[in-house]
Amino acid sequence: MSSVVRTVYVETYGCQMNVSDSELMLGKLAAEGYAPVDSPDGADVILVNTCAIRDHAEQRVIGRLGELKRSMKPGSIVGVTGCMAQRLGPRLLTQAKHVSLVVGPDGYRALPQLVARAQGGAREVATSFDLEEHYEDFAPRRFDKVKAWIPVQRGCDYKCTYCIVPYTRGPERSRKLADAVREAEQAVADGIAEITLLGQTVNSYHDGTHDFADLLRAVGAVPGLRRLRFTSPHPNDFSDRVIAAMAEVPAVCEHVHLPLQSGSTSVLKRMLRRYTREEYLDCVRRLRAAIPGLGLTTDVIVGFPGETDADFEETLSVVREVVFDDAYTFKFSPREGTPATRMPSELTVPDEVATERLERLIETVRTGSRARNLTLLGSRREVLVEKLARRGELLQTRSRDFKTVLIGGDESLIGRYVNVELTGTTGSTFTGSVVSDRGALPVAS
Numbered sequence: 001m002s003s004v005v006r007t008v009y010v011e012t013y014g015c016q017m018n019v020s021d022s023e024l025m026l027g028k029l030a031a032e033g034y035a036p037v038d039s040p041d042g043a044d045v046i047l048v049n050t051c052a053i054r055d056h057a058e059q060r061v062i063g064r065l066g067e068l069k070r071s072m073k074p075g076s077i078v079g080v081t082g083c084m085a086q087r088l089g090p091r092l093l094t095q096a097k098h099v100s101l102v103v104g105p106d107g108y109r110a111l112p113q114l115v116a117r118a119q120g121g122a123r124e125v126a127t128s129f130d131l132e133e134h135y136e137d138f139a140p141r142r143f144d145k146v147k148a149w150i151p152v153q154r155g156c157d158y159k160c161t162y163c164i165v166p167y168t169r170g171p172e173r174s175r176k177l178a179d180a181v182r183e184a185e186q187a188v189a190d191g192i193a194e195i196t197l198l199g200q201t202v203n204s205y206h207d208g209t210h211d212f213a214d215l216l217r218a219v220g221a222v223p224g225l226r227r228l229r230f231t232s233p234h235p236n237d238f239s240d241r242v243i244a245a246m247a248e249v250p251a252v253c254e255h256v257h258l259p260l261q262s263g264s265t266s267v268l269k270r271m272l273r274r275y276t277r278e279e280y281l282d283c284v285r286r287l288r289a290a291i292p293g294l295g296l297t298t299d300v301i302v303g304f305p306g307e308t309d310a311d312f313e314e315t316l317s318v319v320r321e322v323v324f325d326d327a328y329t330f331k332f333s334p335r336e337g338t339p340a341t342r343m344p345s346e347l348t349v350p351d352e353v354a355t356e357r358l359e360r361l362i363e364t365v366r367t368g369s370r371a372r373n374l375t376l377l378g379s380r381r382e383v384l385v386e387k388l389a390r391r392g393e394l395l396q397t398r399s400r401d402f403k404t405v406l407i408g409g410d411e412s413l414i415g416r417y418v419n420v421e422l423t424g425t426t427g428s429t430f431t432g433s434v435v436s437d438r439g440a441l442p443v444a445s
């Protein structure tokens with residue numbers, strides 16, 4: 001059946017910032033009359049919003065673009081957006097003849113025009129940075145009814161030597177506090193139960209007048225907002241003001257995702273992380289002293305150029321000392337154009353060594369988190385019911401300290417808060433039982 005309404009499908013790879021950008025793109029195209037659809041089959045416009053952080057992320061996209069080429073209908077427009085679009089630019093048009101649009105993270109305002117021109121046969125690249133761009137007048141089309149991502153900062157100024165993000169997302173800039181608060185108020189009015197503020201180094205937020213502490217206090221004061229999170233912070237930007245705001249604002253959840261990257265000061269130095277092992281540990285101590293019951297998760301890279309066995313042992317010892325609730329662990333992936341790729345080749349860590357370190361790291365993280373989680377059995381938590389669990393009849397919920405808890409119950413609980421007792425654990429996730437119906441509160445209570 002033919003229809004005059006054109007459809008758009010957006011597929012997202014990478015981090016929450018990309019999810020948020022996809023929501024903005026969908027919102028923009030919906031405002032132009034496009035109907036968002038859940039599948040690329042038959043869609044008039046297919047956008048693949050990509051990640052460039054590791055080679056693996058890019059290979060997945062390359063594979064996916066091949067699939068889309070085989071299944072797209074004649075006349076469809078395929079666009080590549082996001083970090084890989086920014087990184088590869090015109091190379092994507094050369095490599096993938098069915099792609100007609102390549103748009104970087106600061107180019108989404110022009111999407112309707114770019115799409116229209118592509119429909120007329122044009123093939124274009126739009127990868128200029130725009131330091132003023134926060135997409136303020138876009139109304140995001142949110143994928144999730146329960147939780148909202150609110151970007152408060154774009155780009156990154158840290159330039160860690162392994163990282164492609166400063167090149168794909170450009171320099172750091174913060175949104176005005178009042179604009180972030182307005183979006184938070186709108187989200188709560190729309191029934192959103194939890195907000196996560198996003199930025200590449202979100203706690204370095206500064207809009208010229210207000211810092212991240214001000215932002216936490218202002219968003220945390222939005223009436224009806226019960227939970228506020230943020231990701232990802234940089235250890236160096238946890239000022240006393242920020243930690244005090246976290247401790248004092250009731251909505252701010254007791255969880256921090258605090259990327260470690262390495263536990264060895266000499267590796268950290270070559271990564272240009274700008275903190276030592278001791279400074280990282282001190283940051284953890286300050287956060288834990290101020291916020292009882294704090295959940296802590298992290299990111300760690302193994303196999304960075306020059307990482308010795310002794311360096312890696314230092315990483316393991318930080319993991320043992322801190323006892324993270326969870327960790328995202330990665331093998332170093334060289335990214336074209338980053339300083340790490342210019343380090344002497346004799347510093348390269350062989351893949352077998354990196355693989356073995358990754359396995360030991362994962363085991364060390366698991367040993368700690370399993371032991372911690374066993375001590376939590378029998379304790380109680382308020383959880384937000386997020387969605388149906390992937391398997392079985394259970395509901396997936398999340399505690400303030402970022403534990404995943406599966407509970408029984410029907411779909412009507414999605415978007416509500418309930419009190420549970422933790423009754424079992426796999427070592428990483430929990431099962432729980434609801435302890436009091438009176439704890440079940442409507443979303444905007």
Ligand code: 5AD
Binds near residue numbers: 054163259331333
């Ligand atoms: N190789 C491996 N992991 C990386 N990360 C960032 N760049 C690289 C890279 N080149 C990891 C870091 C970061 C997370 C989002 O991805 O741990 O915190």
Ligand code: SF4
Binds near residue numbers: 018082
């Ligand atoms: Fe997000 Fe970084 Fe991947 Fe870009 S490269 S999508 S900023 S994780």
